[in-house]
Amino acid sequence: MASSSTGSAAVVAQARRDSRQDQITLLRGSAIIALGYGVGAALQSTYVYANLVPEWESVSLGSRLAANGTAVVVLITVLAAVQAHRAHRWWLKILAVLGAAAAAGIARYLAQLVFGVYDEPTASTRDAEVLSGFLLGMISAGIGMWALATRQTARIRTRAATREAVHVELAVKALEQEEIRVRRAVAEGLHGTLQSKLILVDARLGEVLGHADGMDPADAQSLTWVRAELDEAREIDVRQMSRLLYPDRLELGLVPALRALLGRLPASIATRLSVSDAVRSFDDPTCSRLTVSERLLAVRVVEEAVSNALKHGPATSIAVSLDVAQDVLHVSVRNDGELYVPAAAGLPSGTARLDTRLSLVGGRLSLTPGPEKGAHLEAWLPLGAGLA
Structure with a gap:
């Protein structure tokens, strides 16, 4: 019951965050566009009237900007008040945009009267100003709605992709x-x-x-x-x-399993196993943080490297090193057998299969020639990618 309640609370909290982000997207997008239109309209009208109607030169740019700013504030306030970001049906969105735009147009005209843009406007002037304010608000709110819809679509796709990735990971x-x-x-x-x-x-x-x-x-x-x-x-x-x-001593840990593996090699082959303190901490038998699947995959890497060394060259020494950095297990195996030439030898089939297996858990494999002879097989395995 406790986990169910925690899950429900997390869902509710996520829904609230989504709603808040949707509202911010809508209001911010609408406000930016509306302010842009408002400033541009104020500058244009001031220039035109100052040049064509000399008696209107007394109307300051600030008054026009204040009137248009009032329209923007009213537009955003109405969109927020009617919770336009919560509308799921297209007709509700249209109604919210039209209502907010109408309120913005009327507010703009009334603000023009208050700030002295017009003293005694004619009916045609009134209608023109209200209509232009309405169009300004409708275009701005419409673009804000488009930005909101784009964000919501992107969020749905992202979360669907995340769920699909989680399902694939769980299947693996x-x-x-x-x-x-x-x-x-x-x-x-x-x-x-x-x-x-x-x-x-x-x-x-x-x-x-x-x-x-x-x-x-x-x-x-x-x-x-x-x-x-x-x-x-x-x-x-x-x-x-x-x-x-199922390698010997795998249940005891990765290091014991690798020691058992190297211990079965012919006495003519010198072996060396180097283990960092970080790996010993992860592979501590009392509280191992390496899962059985991770240990098995790491052992398979060493087995593949040893098998290649025995099959493709008379190796006299094999050196294995293990390290952990940023929760990634690094397995390195070097041998001094016949020089590995990728162009001629290609990638062994077993190594190719192992590379595919590692890629399923976010890891990778690298097979390169040694400095003078032999080969160097490396693997990077993200820890925490599998379950025991």
């Missing part, structure tokens, strides 16, 4: 969660159920071979070969597949 997170769940389940199945059955089969074959005195030597040799192949499949293939699906 859901897929990540499901992928991790499936990976973990399959890895546990391979490591547990399948491996246990293979152990039982191996034990059974051992019993059969233990009583193979009367067995044909060729059959005994075949059984021995089958037992060796099953043992190799259990020790290498099944465990390897399990680790590929």
